[in-house]
Amino acid sequence: MPQIVVSIDGKTYRMACADGEEAHLTGLAADLDTRIGELRGAFGEIGDLRITVMAAIMVSDELSEQRRRVAELEAELARLGAGGGETARAASTGDQRLIEHLLGVSDIVERLAEQLETGR
The missing domain is CATH 3.30.160.880 (Cell division protein ZapA protomer, N-terminal domain)
Known part of the structure; x- marks a missing residue:
């Protein structure tokens, strides 16, 4: 060691x-x-012991504040993660609607192309 x-x-x-x-x-x-x-x-x-205790309290205060901030960030990440599932589902539903719409437009374009080709 x-x-x-x-x-x-x-x-x-x-x-x-x-x-x-x-x-x-x-x-x-x-x-x-x-x-x-x-x-x-x-x-x-002001004395060695007192100054050392003051320094230790300062460090402990900073550590406490950092722990609080980490807990807040973890809670925010959890909230965003939970919301991410809802966002993904909404995006998937939106994607499906867009696909259906584009397929409908594609059908219309194909019919128009066929009419143009046949002259009807």
Whole structure:
């Protein structure tokens, strides 16, 4: 199991991860470090634990919002999927009517062509 070393808020942490996840974990740690740096810039020295909890709450809030958006999009996809069946049936009915109409027009054209050929 690979191990990486990350730096968050000036502190170094050794972490284990699955094969191939090293870059992902390093990126997550860098994101957290950036957030903590932004909070320190906004609030000053308010304590390591408090600033880490604030950063965790920010991340959790973003995750919650993304989950809500995914649920809305899934519901919209389900609604569109259900409507798609109705649309397909309506299109099929419309296609059938168009085919029947074109066959009728074709019959008329054939009769007119026959009349023109025979002179009647």
